[in-house]
Amino acid sequence: MYISDCNYHRPKSVAETIEILNSSDNAAILAGGTDLLVEIKKGIRQHSDLVSLSDINELKIISEDNNNIYIGTAITHNEIIKSKVICQFLPCLSQTCAKIGSEQVRNMATIGGNICTAASCCDTAPVLLAYYASIEIASKEGNRTIPLKDFFVFNKKTTLKEGEIVTKIIVPKPSKGTGVHYEKFGLREAMSISVVSVAVNVTIENKVVANSCVIIGAVAPTPRISKNATDLLNGSNLSDLKEGSKILEKIGQAASNDSIPIDDIRGGAQYRRDILTTLTQRAILSAIRTG
Ligand SMILES: Cc1cc2nc3c(=O)[nH]c(=O)nc-3n(C[C@H](O)[C@H](O)[C@H](O)COP(=O)(O)OP(=O)(O)OC[C@H]3O[C@@H](n4cnc5c(N)ncnc54)[C@H](O)[C@@H]3O)c2cc1C
Incomplete structure (x- = not known):
């Protein structure tokens, strides 16, 4: 040790x-x-x-312009929770960081470390994917920006090459009428790794889901978009998306069908699928309420 x-x-x-x-x-x-x-x-x-990275001040800045929020990768989870800009524009990210580990872990652990570890159960990745985030990568060749969805390859594997560092997370400011919600299911309330997680982004226009994104976590080698759940949710009438409604159950089932969970000490594959069906429905209703 x-x-x-x-x-x-x-x-x-x-x-x-x-x-x-x-x-x-x-x-x-x-x-x-x-x-x-x-x-x-x-x-x-x-x-x-x-x-x-502890002495690199340029990685410890949260800033904004008219379109985006920029989060330095050496920002800790507790700094995210305390940031006024994040609370105002990306409240779901702030709430998610509050669910990570313990006070001591959140004081040390960074958002950059969370996405670069690329554990399938990590908590910030599904939320950042739901916010359509990109990342800036620096190397001796210069800087490049890629969508976060193209970063994850497998559990604990990313497209990051040797000699590269992730410097910034870039999140577009959500448009009016957009709600984002994250549901984390762990084996206990605190100090618990996700067994299943879902992040949902919905934009409502004229009482219809104009745009949405359903991200499922801890149920595949990487956090991933559930295409089938997203396709069903897009265009749904708000009046149909009620607790226990047929369409909501169908979307929950679609998310579950898109998962490829494993059996491990935290839960069996079927257990994860069943929880995912319910969690997806909950996340959608909560995202609609916050929009
Ligand atoms: C007790 C405990 C509880 C935990 N609970 C949770 C939890 O509830 N949810 C959760 O998601 N995680 C949890 N974790 C995991 C961990 O705390 C997080 O993943 C954390 O955000 C990692 O950040 P770090 O700064 O400590 O990364 P480090 O450990 O320093 O680095 C992790 C990896 O990322 C690489 N890396 C770091 N920064 C960069 C960068 N800028 N560019 C390129 N590569 C980089 C490192 O080389 C390393 O490979 C827990 C860990 C512990 C010990």
Whole structure:
């Protein structure tokens, strides 16, 4: 349970970070360390160089312009919860961060670390996907921006290449009439990893769902869009989307059909499918209420 010898770096800028990452064969970025250090201590990962983000102020900024919110990847979950801009424009993200781990974990753990670990059960990814987020990636070749949905490849696998760092999360400001809601089902209320999760984004115009997105989490190798649930939800009349209604049940079932859950210590595959059916319906009704 000890961390083996390694070089510890504390660069002051993204440029310096990229230089260090490219000068080592086996470096890892260290943000809050709540995933990485656990894996190193367990012997799952070994690195010759750890590059801490703790002194890089440019990664600790939340800003906005007319169209977007920009979240630096070294922002902690507790900083998200306290941010006025996030509370105003992305309240569901703030509420989601409050459901992560414990106070101590939220003080250390970053939003960048959460998406870069890319665990299928991570909590911020479904919500950021529901907000149609993109990420900015920096490397020695320059910066590139990709939709977050193209980042996740498999459980704990992303498209990030060696020598790259995720610097920003870019979230378009939701339009009027849009509601986003996240439902997390864990085995207890606090300090609990998601067994099943659903994030829903709905935009209502003239009492009809004009646009929507249903994201399912912890029930496939990556958080993913449930295309069938989204297709059914789009164009639905608000008056039909009531608790226990046929259409709502059908959408819940569609989300469940789009899942490919596994059996593990937290729950069986069928258990997850059943919960997902109900959770999806709940998330839709709550998203409509918040819109
Ligand atoms: C007790 C406990 C409870 C937890 N509960 C939850 C929970 O309820 N929900 C949940 O989703 N997670 C939970 N986690 C997991 C963890 O806290 C989160 O995933 C956290 O957000 C990870 O962030 P970090 O800053 O600690 O990342 P780190 O551990 O520092 O890094 C994680 C990975 O991301 C890479 N990385 C970090 N930042 C960047 C970057 N900017 N660019 C490129 N790569 C980067 C690192 O190299 C590493 O591979 C829990 C963990 C613990 C220990």
